[in-house]
Amino acid sequence: MKKTIVIVDDHILIAKALEGIIGNFAEFEVVYVAENGKDLIQKFENNSKIPDIILLDISMPIMDGFETVLWLRENHPAIKVMALSMQGDDKSVIKMIKNGAKGYLLKNTHPKELENALVRLSTDGFFYPDWASKIIFSNMNNDDPANHIKISEREKEFLKYTVTELSYKEIADKMCCSPRTVESYRDQLCDKLDLKTRVGLAVFAIKNGFAG
Known part of the structure; x- marks a missing residue:
């Protein structure tokens, strides 16, 4: 079964062009297009299909990408959001990721790269992509939290697993503890490091040598 995608972009010609491109991808299909975040919410409220992935523009009227990804994180956390924008500046990338985006691409991306x-x-x-990863690392707090925040050995072990594809239940099995205990490690670390997502924890783990 193909993964379903919704495109949220106020430029209809671009959205339709993307829909046509994705139509040639073997594993994906676009189910509909929304013109902005508010339009997307209205479609959800009218029982439109909830997609697996949302390709989300940033600069939109009424409700932009920053607001939309935050709303999605709070109301539909299972949806994976990929920012797709002309804006590649540090501020936009970091804000989208902090708000919940799981990926970031520029609109001049080649179709093969989009599919990958x-x-x-x-x-x-x-x-x-590499350019976005560099922005993430360069914008991490230069005053390294690992130098002055106490991180227990078990939390360090948990951080090692955040960069893998293991689910939290599988991490619990590896650590010989309950899934609830693993969730407590996650919550404690997010609180200590002022992070909100597993992606943020993974980036922290890599940057500070906890990734093994």
């Missing part, structure tokens, strides 16, 4: 990004997003749970 969607596959990686589906299998790994996130996808950032």
Whole structure:
């Protein structure tokens, strides 16, 4: 069964062009297009299909991408959001990721790269091209939290697993504890490090040498 995608973009010609491109991808299909975040919410309220993935523009009237991805994180956390924008500046990338985006691409991306990004997003749970990864790392707090925040050995062990594809239940099995205990490690670390997502924890783990 194909993964379902919704495109949220106020430029209808671009959205329709994307729909045509994705129509040639073996593993994906576009189920509909929304013109902005408010339009998307209205479609959800009118029982439109909830997709697996949303390709989300940033600059839109009424409800932009920053607001929309935050709403999706709070109301439909299972949906994987890929930002697809002309904006590649540090501020936009970091804000979208902090608000809940699991990937980031520019609109001049080649169709093959888009297809690969969607596959990686589906299998790994996130996808950032090299240029976006560099922005993420360069914007991490230079005053390294690992130097002054106490992280227990068990939390360090948990951090090692955040960069893998293991589910939290599978991580619990690896750590010989309950899934609830693993969730407590996650919540404690997110609180200590002021992070909100597993992606943020994974980036922190890699940057600070906890990834094994």
